[in-house]
Amino acid sequence: MFDSATVWFILGVILLVVEAIHTGVLAVFFALGAWVAAILMWLGIIESSWAQLAVFLIVSMVSLLALRSRLRKWLTGLRHPARSDEALDDFVGKLATVVEDIDASRNTGTVEFRGTHWPARAASLIPKGKVVKIVARENLTLSVQPNEEA
Numbered sequence: 001m002f003d004s005a006t007v008w009f010i011l012g013v014i015l016l017v018v019e020a021i022h023t024g025v026l027a028v029f030f031a032l033g034a035w036v037a038a039i040l041m042w043l044g045i046i047e048s049s050w051a052q053l054a055v056f057l058i059v060s061m062v063s064l065l066a067l068r069s070r071l072r073k074w075l076t077g078l079r080h081p082a083r084s085d086e087a088l089d090d091f092v093g094k095l096a097t098v099v100e101d102i103d104a105s106r107n108t109g110t111v112e113f114r115g116t117h118w119p120a121r122a123a124s125l126i127p128k129g130k131v132v133k134i135v136a137r138e139n140l141t142l143s144v145q146p147n148e149e150a
Contacts (some may be wrong), residue, residue: 005041008034025071033060091137095147102126111142118142
């Protein structure tokens with residue numbers, strides 16, 4: 001029905017379709033190995049089944065080991081692992097406005113920071129309307145202190 005070169009080529013196409021669906025940046029290297037085996041067969045450079053399999057495996061593994069990390073970054077974009085302190089630089093040291101009195105004894109209070117209201121805690125009473133400095137963030141609660149620069 002099909003010669004071996006055509007079978008290798010079709011296998012490469014199937015593996016490329018699998019890669020497009022799965023996007024694990026793995027099957028593409030085996031597709032490359034299959035296509036190299038098919039091309040070498042069409043050119044008459046290899047004929048035996050062992051040589052076909054060897055070319056397929058060697059090209060697949062060498063390309064996988066040499067190119068996977070680079071290709072993955074290029075195809076999937078740069079991803080940075082989430083860190084618990086990832087957004088601390090966006091908060092600590094910045095100024096916020098008290099929109100609900102911060103009462104240390106009752107552990108209540110709210111500040112507005114960048115247009116969003118955040119629960120806030122402080123060591124002392126800070127009245128509504130005062131500007132405060134953010135000194136820490138613990139989940140969704142901001143620890144603040146009176147802004148001594150204002």
